[in-house]
Amino acid sequence: MKLEADLHIHTIASGHAYSTVKEIAEAASRKSLKLIALTDHGPAMPGGPHLYHFGNLRVLPGELQGVEMLHGVEANIIDHEGNLDVPERYLHQLDWIAAGFHPVCYPGGNLEENTKAMIRALENPFVDVVVHPGNPQFRINEEKIVKVARDLGKLLELNNSSLTISREGSEENCELISSLTAQFGGRVVINSDAHFAEDVGSTANALKMAMDAGVTEDQIVNSSVAKVKEFLAERGRE
Numbered sequence: 460m461k462l463e464a465d466l467h468i469h470t471i472a473s474g475h476a477y478s479t480v481k482e483i484a485e486a487a488s489r490k491s492l493k494l495i496a497l498t499d500h501g502p503a504m505p506g507g508p509h510l511y512h513f514g515n516l517r518v519l520p521g522e523l524q525g526v527e528m529l530h531g532v533e534a535n536i537i538d539h540e541g542n543l544d545v546p547e548r549y550l551h552q553l554d555w556i557a558a559g560f561h562p563v564c565y566p567g568g569n570l571e572e573n574t575k576a577m578i579r580a581l582e583n584p585f586v587d588v589v590v591h592p593g594n595p596q597f598r599i600n601e602e603k604i605v606k607v608a609r610d611l612g613k614l615l616e617l618n619n620s621s622l623t624i625s626r627e628g629s630e631e632n633c634e635l636i637s638s639l640t641a642q643f644g645g646r647v648v649i650n651s652d653a654h655f656a657e658d659v660g661s662t663a664n665a666l667k668m669a670m671d672a673g674v675t676e677d678q679i680v681n682s683s684v685a686k687v688k689e690f691l692a693e694r695g696r697e
Contacts, residue, residue, distance in 0.1 A: 460670070464494035464681035465660050466555060467533065467590060467616065467650035472499045474506025478656035484523035486656040493684045495659065496529040496555040503535040503544035503564040513549045527684070531555030533590060535564035539572045541579025543586075550585040554696055557616070558583070559590035560597045567597065574600045581613045587694060588614035588648055591621050593632035601635050602643075609645030612693060614680060619665040620652035634668060641673035646690075648681045 468483055469476035478486075480497065487495045497516070500507040516530035531553050534543040543550075543558055550556055558580045560573070568576070577599055580586055592604060592615055608615050615636060621629035640647055649666050653659045669679065680686045 460666065460676055460682060462649060462660070462662055462666065462679070462681050463492065463684050464496075464687050465492055465651050465653070465662065466496040466529070466588070466648050466681055466687070467498050467557060467618070467652045468495055468659055469499055469533075469652075469654045470497060472508040472512055473654070474500070474504065474508075476654035480519060481523065482656040483653070483659055484526050484528065486659045487526045488524040490660040492526055492660050494527045494529070494687060496531045498531045498533040498555065498557050501532055501534040501544040503537055504561060505563055510545065510549055513545065514552060517552065529554035531557065533557045533559060536560050536576055536580050537564055538566065539568055539576045541576045541583065543580065543583065547585060554691070555587060556585050557588045557590045558586045560594060562596055565597070570598045570600060573597045574603055577604055578607050581608055581611055586613065588616050590616040590650070591618040591626060591629070591652070592616065593618070593621055593629040593636055594626045595628040595632055596626070601632065602639055605636060605639040605643055605645055609643060614646050614648050614690070615640070617647050617649045617665040617669055618652050619650065619662045622664040622668065625652070633665070634672060637669050637672035637674055640678060644678075646678050646680050647674060649679055650681070
C-alpha cells in the first residue's frame with residue numbers, strides 16, 4: 460500500500476523545522492503524494508508562530524506543484540482539561556486540526572490525568588486527530604482512547620517520527636494502539652511529522668507496524684485522497 464497523503468508536516472514557521480512551503484510541496488510532488496497538510500505548531504511551542512500566522516494561511520493556494528494542500532495546525536494540549544493553545548476563532552478557519560502533548564507545553568500528569576486531557580481534546584468539536592498518542596512521556600489508557608476516538612469519529616495518528624528519531628520508547632505503545640485499533644475498530648492516519656522537506660512522505664515504519672497489527676486499508680484515512688475528503692465531509696469541511 461502507498462499512502463496518497465501526509466497530514467502532519469512542519470514548515471520553518473514552527474521555529475525548529477527547516478523547509479519552506481514551496482520546498483515541502485516540491486518534495487511531496489517528487490514523492491508522488493497527492494495531498495499534504497501543513498501543521499505548524501501552535502503558539503505555546505517555543506519559537507512557534509503567532510496566532511496571526513494561522514489566520515493568514517488563507518493567502519496560500521490550495522494546490523502547489525500539483526499537490527493539494529490543507530491549511531492546518533498542530534495545536535498544543537496545554538492542561539489536564541484538554542484545552543488548546545489556539546482559540547476557536549482561528550480553528551474554524553482551518554482545514555485540518557491536530558492536537559497533541561508536548562513536554563514544553565503540557566504540565567504532564569498521571570495516567571488518569573493524561574487520559575482525561577486527551578479525551579477532552581478528542582471531544583473538542585474542531586479537533587480531527589490526536590497526534591503521537593504513543594509518546595511514553597505521557598502514559599494513557601490506550602484502550603479507552605481508541606474506543607473514545609472511534610465513537611466520536613475522530614482519528615488517532617501513528618507517527619513515523621516516533622519510530623525513528625523522536626519520542627524514544629514509543630514503539631511498544633504505538634504497537635498497542637495499532638492492535639487495539641484492529642481489534643475495536645476506528646480509524647487512523649499514518650504521518651511523517653516531517654520537520655525537513657526530504658522527510659515528507661516518510662511513513663514506512665509506521666505503515667508496516669499498522670499492517671502487521673491487522674489495521675486494514677479502509678481504517679487508514681490517508682491511504683487515499685478520497686478517504687481524506689470523505690472524512691472532511693463528515694467533519695463539515697468539504
